[in-house]
Amino acid sequence: MDKNIPIDQNMIDYIFSHTERLHPIQKKILKYNESLGNIKRLQISILQANFLQFLIKVNKFKSCLEIGTFTGYSSLSMALSLPKNGKIYAIDKDIKTNNIALNFFKQANMHNKFYIETNNGIYALKKLLKNKKKFDLILIDADKESYIEYFNFAIELLSKKGLILIDNTLWKGKVSNPEINDKLTQKIKKFNNYIQKKKINKYILPLGDGFTVCWK
Numbered sequence: 181m182d183k184n185i186p187i188d189q190n191m192i193d194y195i196f197s198h199t200e201r202l203h204p205i206q207k208k209i210l211k212y213n214e215s216l217g218n219i220k221r222l223q224i225s226i227l228q229a230n231f232l233q234f235l236i237k238v239n240k241f242k243s244c245l246e247i248g249t250f251t252g253y254s255s256l257s258m259a260l261s262l263p264k265n266g267k268i269y270a271i272d273k274d275i276k277t278n279n280i281a282l283n284f285f286k287q288a289n290m291h292n293k294f295y296i297e298t299n300n301g302i303y304a305l306k307k308l309l310k311n312k313k314k315f316d317l318i319l320i321d322a323d324k325e326s327y328i329e330y331f332n333f334a335i336e337l338l339s340k341k342g343l344i345l346i347d348n349t350l351w352k353g354k355v356s357n358p359e360i361n362d363k364l365t366q367k368i369k370k371f372n373n374y375i376q377k378k379k380i381n382k383y384i385l386p387l388g389d390g391f392t393v394c395w396k
């Protein structure tokens with residue numbers, strides 16, 4: 181058996197009270213997402229966002245790409261860790277949540293770091309590839325149906341020392357159960373099998389709903 185302590189809400193509260201404080205606008209987005217009810221589960225966890233911030237800071241990354249912006253929690257967290265001249269390219273097909281996210285970015289005075297694209301992920305990534313763009317950190321967190329395609333684009337768009345992060349790769353624990361085979365679980369299982377066979381460095385971290393980190 182591996183040695184991991186259980187992380188319950190008490191432990192999460194303890195972690196938050198002994199670590200970097202959240203930015204007021206991060207808190208505001210969390211509160212807003214909370215008000216959305218069930219949809220709030222779309223947002224990455226606070227610990228995952230902390231991990232992204234850590235990666236950006238220690239590696240001195242300058243550019244990020246996110247596929248699946250939603251109301252901006254993960255994007256803003258990344259922006260806050262980038263240097264002043266850092267840039268984020270944030271893609272989401274939903275104009276309504278993109279506008280909500282932009283409003284939060286403005287409130288945090290981070291909007292100048294953003295290019296927000298309202299588009300289907302695949303179309304937007306094709307365009308970036310055509311324009312020979314490169315990114316230091318790429319976060320994949322949109323529709324699970326396209327994860328393999330997003331990943332293949334991400335490999336091409338990744339800078340030499342860059343990292344690709346993929347959310348939901350443990351899919352509420354369902355991926356390790358051979359008896360659970362609904363459509364989305366199958367998609368994530370297929371994606372994890374695909375990555376496993378790829379000649380790329382990778383770890384699946386049990387953070388949030390499962391966070392895979394890959395690099396060349």
Ligand SMILES: C[S@@+](CC[C@H](N)C(=O)[O-])C[C@H]1O[C@@H](n2cnc3c(N)ncnc32)[C@H](O)[C@@H]1O
Nearest residue numbers: 222223224248250254272273274300301322323
């Ligand atoms: C899980 S949420 C992203 C959560 C966000 N990263 C956060 O932590 O707050 C997924 C987002 O992907 C977007 N999305 C779904 N399918 C898409 C597609 N085909 N192209 C672009 N965006 C898509 C949805 O509109 C939604 O906002």
